[in-house]
Amino acid sequence: QQQVKQSPQSLIVQKGGISIINCAYENTAFDYFPWYQQFPGKGPALLIAIRPDVSEKKEGRFTISFNKSAKQFSLHIMDSQPGDSATYFCAANRGSTLGRLYFGRGTQLTVWP
Amino acid sequence: NAGVMQNPRHLVRRRGQEARLRCSPMKGHSHVYWYRQLPEEGLKFMVYLQKENIIDESGMPKERFSAEFPKEGPSILRIQQVVRGDSAAYFCASSPQGGGPADTQYFGPGTRLTVL
Numbered sequence: 001q002q003q004v005k006q007s008p009q010s011l012i013v014q015k016g017g018i019s020i021i022n023c024a025y026e027n028t029a030f031d032y033f034p035w036y037q038q039f040p041g042k043g044p045a046l047l048i049a050i051r052p053d054v055s056e057k058k059e060g061r062f063t064i065s066f067n068k069s070a071k072q073f074s075l076h077i078m079d080s081q082p083g084d085s086a087t088y089f090c091a092a093n094r095g096s097t098l099g100r101l102y103f104g105r106g107t108q109l110t111v112w113p
Numbered sequence: 114n115a116g117v118m119q120n121p122r123h124l125v126r127r128r129g130q131e132a133r134l135r136c137s138p139m140k141g142h143s144h145v146y147w148y149r150q151l152p153e154e155g156l157k158f159m160v161y162l163q164k165e166n167i168i169d170e171s172g173m174p175k176e177r178f179s180a181e182f183p184k185e186g187p188s189i190l191r192i193q194q195v196v197r198g199d200s201a202a203y204f205c206a207s208s209p210q211g212g213g214p215a216d217t218q219y220f221g222p223g224t225r226l227t228v229l
Contacts, residue, residue, distance in 0.1 A: 034218075045220065046218075100158040101146075101156075103157070104155055105155045
């Protein structure tokens with residue numbers, strides 16, 4: 001059973017556009033929601049993370065929006081650049097207890113110049 | 114400050130052989146996690162270890178797979194009698210704590226296992 005559902009599976013965006021990736025979860029015990037960026041042949045790198053006490057977190061061109069009642073969260077990449085082309089994974093866990101992360105299946109983002 | 118290190122980066126084994134994957138956590142980190150990534154899929158949790166202790170192995174296949182994190186040296190994921198279905202990328206992550214508000218998992222570059 002997929003604890004975190006991610007969409008879309010792939011996304012093509014024009015340079016300068018906004019990339020939006022969505023995730024949904026079922027387990028209300030989750031209280032930590034990170035996003036990871038992975039380039040081909042590399043390990044996932046933490047991009048940005050949010051906890052449910054805030055509805056939005058912004059770091060540079062990357063913003064997480066969090067909707068606790070809907071159990072959804074999304075990543076927005078503003079002014080998308082070709083260098084942003086990578087696979088993005090959302091994840092969740094019960095940050096206060098055991099550390100295992102539950103990952104979405106990933107979104108392959110391609111930004112055309 | 115060196116990140117999480119994994120070796121080998123690529124490993125080729127024939128069916129029936131053993132695969133041994135190593136992970137050295139970031140300096141100061143005492144918690145290690147192993148994840149497996151199959152093509153076109155996300156990362157699947159396998160096992161969570163602290164020094165000399167297995168904390169959560171609920172994601173580990175019941176047979177052929179084992180993991181350890183000794184007092185000295187790297188964490189090791191061992192796969193005995195490998196089969197083609199074991200071909201995947203195996204990632205190790207480390208964190209300074211086992212959870213909590215300030216905790217973050219940092220991933221290594223992975224070991225790509227190919228079983229012929």
